[in-house]
Amino acid sequence: MAEPIIKLRDVNIIFERGLFLRKVQLRAVVNTSLDIEEGKILALVGESGCGKTTLGKVMVGLLKPSSGEVLYKGKDIWRMDRSEFREYRRNAQIVHQDSYAALNPVRTIYHSLSAPFLHYHLARNRRQAREKVAELLQHVGLTPPEQFIDKYPHQLSGGQRQRVVLARAVSLRPKLIVADEPVSMVDVSLRLSLLDLMHKLNEEFGIAFLYITHDLATARYFVKGGRIAVMYLGQLVETGKLGEIVKKPRHPYLQALLSAVPVPDPKLARTKRPLPLRSLEFPDPTKPPSGCRFHPRCPYAEDICAQEIPTLRPLDGRFVACHLAERIPEWHLL
Amino acid sequence: MTSLLSVKDLAVEFDLDKGALRAVNGASLDVQQGEIMAIVGESGSGKTTLAFSIFNLVPPPGKIVSGEIFFDGKEVLSLNPEELRKYRWKEVAMVFQAAQNVMNPVARIADQMLDTAQAHGKTSKGEVIEHASELLKMVRLEPSQVLHSYPHELSGGMRQRVIIALGLLLDPRMLILDEPTTALDVVTQAYILDILTDIRDKLGLTMILLTHDMSIVAKVADRVGVMYAGRIMEVGKVEEIFYDARHPYTVGLIRAAPSLIGDIADKKAIPGSPPDLLNPPAGCPFHPRCAYATSHCAEVVPELKDTGGERLVACHNWQLISGGKQSG
Numbered sequence: 001m002a003e004p005i006i007k008l009r010d011v012n013i014i015f016e017r018g019l020f021l022r023k024v025q026l027r028a029v030v031n032t033s034l035d036i037e038e039g040k041i042l043a044l045v046g047e048s049g050c051g052k053t054t055l056g057k058v059m060v061g062l063l064k065p066s067s068g069e070v071l072y073k074g075k076d077i078w079r080m081d082r083s084e085f086r087e088y089r090r091n092a093q094i095v096h097q098d099s100y101a102a103l104n105p106v107r108t109i110y111h112s113l114s115a116p117f118l119h120y121h122l123a124r125n126r127r128q129a130r131e132k133v134a135e136l137l138q139h140v141g142l143t144p145p146e147q148f149i150d151k152y153p154h155q156l157s158g159g160q161r162q163r164v165v166l167a168r169a170v171s172l173r174p175k176l177i178v179a180d181e182p183v184s185m186v187d188v189s190l191r192l193s194l195l196d197l198m199h200k201l202n203e204e205f206g207i208a209f210l211y212i213t214h215d216l217a218t219a220r221y222f223v224k225g226g227r228i229a230v231m232y233l234g235q236l237v238e239t240g241k242l243g244e245i246v247k248k249p250r251h252p253y254l255q256a257l258l259s260a261v262p263v264p265d266p267k268l269a270r271t272k273r274p275l276p277l278r279s280l281e282f283p284d285p286t287k288p289p290s291g292c293r294f295h296p297r298c299p300y301a302e303d304i305c306a307q308e309i310p311t312l313r314p315l316d317g318r319f320v321a322c323h324l325a326e327r328i329p330e331w332h333l334l
Numbered sequence: 335m336t337s338l339l340s341v342k343d344l345a346v347e348f349d350l351d352k353g354a355l356r357a358v359n360g361a362s363l364d365v366q367q368g369e370i371m372a373i374v375g376e377s378g379s380g381k382t383t384l385a386f387s388i389f390n391l392v393p394p395p396g397k398i399v400s401g402e403i404f405f406d407g408k409e410v411l412s413l414n415p416e417e418l419r420k421y422r423w424k425e426v427a428m429v430f431q432a433a434q435n436v437m438n439p440v441a442r443i444a445d446q447m448l449d450t451a452q453a454h455g456k457t458s459k460g461e462v463i464e465h466a467s468e469l470l471k472m473v474r475l476e477p478s479q480v481l482h483s484y485p486h487e488l489s490g491g492m493r494q495r496v497i498i499a500l501g502l503l504l505d506p507r508m509l510i511l512d513e514p515t516t517a518l519d520v521v522t523q524a525y526i527l528d529i530l531t532d533i534r535d536k537l538g539l540t541m542i543l544l545t546h547d548m549s550i551v552a553k554v555a556d557r558v559g560v561m562y563a564g565r566i567m568e569v570g571k572v573e574e575i576f577y578d579a580r581h582p583y584t585v586g587l588i589r590a591a592p593s594l595i596g597d598i599a600d601k602k603a604i605p606g607s608p609p610d611l612l613n614p615p616a617g618c619p620f621h622p623r624c625a626y627a628t629s630h631c632a633e634v635v636p637e638l639k640d641t642g643g644e645r646l647v648a649c650h651n652w653q654l655i656s657g658g659k660q661s662g
Contacts, residue, residue: 047519157607187376188546189590193603214519217549217592221601246594260524262549264591266572269552274524281489282519333594 003073004035005175005208006059006092011068013054026286028054029065030234031311036176039206041199043219043242046231047257049285052212055231056178059210060092061085090120093169097181099161103153109137109164110149116171132171139204140167141197159190163197170201177201180212195222216261220246230254233285233293240318247333250320253294255331268334275299275331292323300328337364337404338508338540339388344401346383346392346564355611357383357396359564359619362638365508370534370541372551372572374587375561376608381544382431384561385510388542389428390418406507423454427501431512434493437485443496444481447503454504462503469499472536473529491522495529502533508540515550527554548591552576560584563609563619566638569646580641580652582624618650626651 013029028051036042036059046052057063058070061077070077072088080088096102103112113136114129116122123129130149137145140163153161162182169177179198183191195218201207213219219228220242228242230251238251249255252275259275277297283289289296295305304323312319315326322328346358358380365371375381386392388403390410403410405425413421430436438446447466448459456462467477473495485493494514501509511530515523531554534541545551551558551572558575560568560583568581579585586604593601606623609615615622621631631650638648649655 047521159607187608188548189376189586189604190607191603192590192592192601193605196603215592216520217594220594221592221598224598256521258594260521261594262520262524262527262547262553263593263595264548264552264576264588265593265595266552266555266576268595269549274521274528277521280491280522280525 003038004071005038005073006036007069007071007074008032008034008055008058009069009071011055011058011065011070013051013058013063014066024286027288028234028285029058032068032234032236033312034229034236034239036208036210038175039202039208041202041209041211041223041226043211043213043223043226043228044231045213045216045219045228047214047282049233049282050231051234052231053180056094056180056210056212059176060094060178061089062094090172091175092178093172093174093176094178094180095162095165095169095182097184099158099165099185100153102165103161105153108150108152109133109156112153112164113137113168113171116168120172122172136167136171137164139170139201140164141193142167157187159186159194162186162194166194166197166201170205170207173205174207176208176210178210178212181214182211183218184213184215191218192221198222199224216246216258217263230257233283233288235293236312236319236321237294238318238320239312245318248316249331250315250318250325250328251322252298252300252324252328256297258333259331292321300324336367338367338406339363339365339542340402340404341384341388342402342404344384344387344403345399346380346387346396347399348396350395350612353612356564356614357611358387359614360401360635361561361564361566363559363566363569365540365542366557367540368534368538369556370530370543370554371557371559372543372545372555373559373561374545374548374551376546378563378608378611379561380564381561382512383564385428385512385542385544388510389422389426391422419454423450423501423506424504425506426508426510427504427506428510429494429497429501429512429514432517433497434490434517437493437497439485441484442481443483443485443488446496447481447500450500450503456504466499466503469502470496472502472533473499474525475499489522491518491526494518494522494526498526498529498533502537502539506539508542510542510544512544513546514543523550524553530554548587549593560587563611563614565619565648566646567620567648569638570644574645580645580647580655581649582626582651582655583620585655586623618648626654 011032015026017024044052077088110133113133117129117132134145137148142148142163183194202209211222223242229239230237232253238254256275256277263269279297291306291308292310295301310321310323312321341363344358344361348355373381451462470477515526555572557571559566562583568584589602590604609619617632618636621627636648636650638646641647
């Protein structure tokens, strides 16, 4: 078994707002432990506001946890010395949703992509940097490179811009890329080609990916044989092999989520029945429910669910955080 | 069959600094009484501009340069301002994209309902509130609670349902919905799609649903119009579109739609990129991305033709297309 490249241990993130008596606390991430093995793919799936982006930022060291540890190759990143931390940051890159916001609009593609090489002294001069940038553009399918290298971001399509952003993320051959909703702003006809590209980068360079998304269908396409972690209101509710989890989820939240995802096939779409929840509304995250955070919406909740916080425990080849997982009715995708 | 709405050869142009952009370029479409017609297309396909045209509300610098729109036999584009005021909201209502985020933040829902009704000449407060309550129940909200709330007190999904109820307030015959579930989570999305089907069944309302998402089309549409680069490429019943697609772009869109079900290996993106509408390709706008394209496709724009059984297809080579056949 491969060694985890990144390990989160009991991570908590607390955001605070306001002063003194009006102080409001939001626990965006609660006691979360998660590993990504070297060269592997993990999808982190949840609805907006569940804390998935926050957790992604923790993985690349952009956000320091309020408590808990972030271990890169076994070492706590917040106890590293300067050069170790620099080395880690070089190896953990992030790709955001909005490629337009991620690129400096007054810099050419060459300018944006050569910066990492020059910063880390990986190119001796401009000519060498240009060669490296051209090579990079080829890796991300922007060929011929001469057609793209001197353009400005606004001259490219959304899909092409996101390829440039990916090129910049892989330029230093990192060990991990956190991709936060990388295709949700890309035209639907092109989304899969970007996911294919990420898969190719994973295979060719052995880069591990954390794919953060709200979209279970793209997660299934990208992750293939890899793992998934499903998050609800700051807590992981189910983790394991994506293929098995999607077919037969054990957590009631994931069952409800999967039952609601539409499928591009009219006959199947109309036979698929959403699992009814007790409430459609997301609770206020500053006043989270006691016990299991899902219990006010859960159709199966019992007294214990309002009293005790469930933790991830092994069941049926995966991990589930539900007190009643063995007892609730089974649910199958088809 | 008689069409409630009939769009004929519509063209809408936006005069921009960089040149003239044809957002809708010769689109034709018929919508039947009581059906849910989905218009599916990517961003820039012209579906929103088409919808604004049906509402006769194309924002400047856009203007309708040619074509006709008939609603129940009336020519929409030549209505005078008074007739137009009646046509909008009483005949056709529209739920704009992200409308749930642009409600008046300082007015209670009841007041927003009253304002809308009064602007259209309904003055009896009691009647309006009673009708609004019925509609709120239809979108599965509790009127006594919602009517007295301000928008910020409601969740995004609740606000979107209020907006749908607001659209129905003047009993329109047709409702146009532009990406009605885009910003909502999937559980709420499924719920709202279910409500829409419900409303159609109960009121016999005609709906046009604009979306980029083939899964939403599969879930609720009766018929589908596929739009690309300002043109309608294919029209058919939802099963025909999914199981027997005749336009290569439709086949590509279905294959590019990721799914929880079926073989991942069958899925694939469409090569190339959507066209630059300031500089569109000659001939069929899809030809640079099309595996079936011939030199003829690069020269002659294919017309939207009936290929049998009211299956309209705008492709020179539709007979070669084996279809987007799927498991189901």
